[in-house]
Amino acid sequence: MATILITGCNRGIGLQLATQLSARGDDVIxxxxxxxxxxADASTRVISGIDVSDGxxxxxxxxxxxxxxxxxxxxxxxxxxxxxxGSLDYVDMLRQFxxxxxxxxxxxxxxxxxxxxxSKIAIVxxxxxxxxxxxxxxxxxxxxxxxAVNQIATNLMHEFKPxxxxxxxxxxxxxxxxxxxxxxxxxxxxxxxxxxxxxxxxIENTGGFWxxxxxxxxx
Numbered sequence: 163m164a165t166i167l168i169t170g171c172n173r174g175i176g177l178q179l180a181t182q183l184s185a186r187g188d189d190v191i192x193x194x195x196x197x198x199x200x201x202a203d204a205s206t207r208v209i210s211g212i213d214v215s216d217g218x219x220x221x222x223x224x225x226x227x228x229x230x231x232x233x234x235x236x237x238x239x240x241x242x243x244x245x246x247x248g249s250l251d252y253v254d255m256l257r258q259f260x261x262x263x264x265x266x267x268x269x270x271x272x273x274x275x276x277x278x279x280x281s282k283i284a285i286v287x288x289x290x291x292x293x294x295x296x297x298x299x300x301x302x303x304x305x306x307x308x309x310a311v312n313q314i315a316t317n318l319m320h321e322f323k324p325x326x327x328x329x330x331x332x333x334x335x336x337x338x339x340x341x342x343x344x345x346x347x348x349x350x351x352x353x354x355x356x357x358x359x360x361x362x363x364x365i366e367n368t369g370g371f372w373x374x375x376x377x378x379x380x381x
Contacts, residue, residue, distance in 0.1 A: 167191040167232050169214055169269060170239025171205070172198040175286065175334050178353035179236060180204040191232075193223060193239075214239045214265030215257075224272040232276045234360060237266035238286045242304045255303035262307035267314050279326030284360050285315045289333040289373065294380035312371060312381065319369035328368040332356055335374050 166183055170176045172194040181204040184190045192205035193212050201208055209226055213219040214237075240262045243254040266285050277283070289295055291308025312331055319329040334356055336346035355374030362376075371379045 163187050163189055164233035165189045165191070165231060166234040166236065167193060167227075167273070168236040168238055169193045169212070169265070172196060172201045172210075175337055175349045175352055175356070176236075176238040177201060177204060178349040179238065179356065182350075182353050182357060191227075214269055215260035217268060220268045220272045223269070224276075227273065227276055230276060231278065232273065232281060234282045234284065235270065235273060235277065236284045236286070236360070237269055239265055240286065242301070245302050245304075246300075247302065250302060255306070258303040258307040259310065262304070263310040263314060266311055267318070270318055277322070277325070277327050281327045282360060282363050283318065283322065283327060283329045284356070284363070285311060285318075285329070285331050286334055286356070287311055287315070287331050287371070289379050292371070292380050316369055323365065323368055326365060328363045328365045330359060330363045330368070331371040332359055333371070333373045333379055 166188050168176055168179050171180045171192045177200055180190050180192050180201060184204050184206060190205045192201045192208045194201060194210050195213055197208050197210040209223060212223045241258055243258055245251060245254060270283060288308045290301060290305045291312050293309060315329055315331045322329055334352040337349055337352045338346045352374055359372050359374060371381060373379055
């Protein structure tokens with residue numbers, strides 16, 4: 163049984179991750195801003211009121227854990243704010259960077275002492291962060307925030323590899339959630355693929371940018 167902490171898991175992909183991991187016997191710590199009955203049913207423990215974009219809030223999370231060992235840390239919290247060239251809202255763009263890019267970095271730094279050799283870090287990014295895969299444009303803030311978190315995840319790979327901690331950058335697929343207006347595969351199917359990628363993560367393949375279906379994505 164592994165102890166697994168998941169951020170942003172009161173709905174969507176995060177909730178499915180918590181549900182499936184708990185069902186197979188893992189000890190799931192569900193972290194979110196606002197609790198839900200579904201998350202309470204899916205998690206061994208819920209730590210609510212945590213905003214990954216706020217340093218003091220993330221420190222509260224670290225204090226709550228009090229050095230508890232984590233086998234897996236899944237950075238899933240994220241937001242998508244749609245934008246359009248010609249009427250870009252730069253405050254919204256910065257908000258996406260705060261959550262999508264700096265959020266995982268804040269959490270990994272604050273919980274670094276909760277991880278040890280054999281632990282794993284997963285960062286749920288998106289293939290829209292791939293420069294080589296950008297064939298349609300749009301989503302300026304979201305794309306840029308995901309490109310940036312991929313770079314941060316690569317830095318974290320170098321930071322943690324000497325300590326025996328592996329890092330994976332994961333694309334969940336186009337998933338039918340509120341973020342995508344219900345378009346795409348089910349969160350259940352996406353979570354199943356993400357869990358398989360995390361299970362397959364080792365120190366030998368650390369730092370890869372993986373689709374949930376199992377293939378590497380271009381940068």
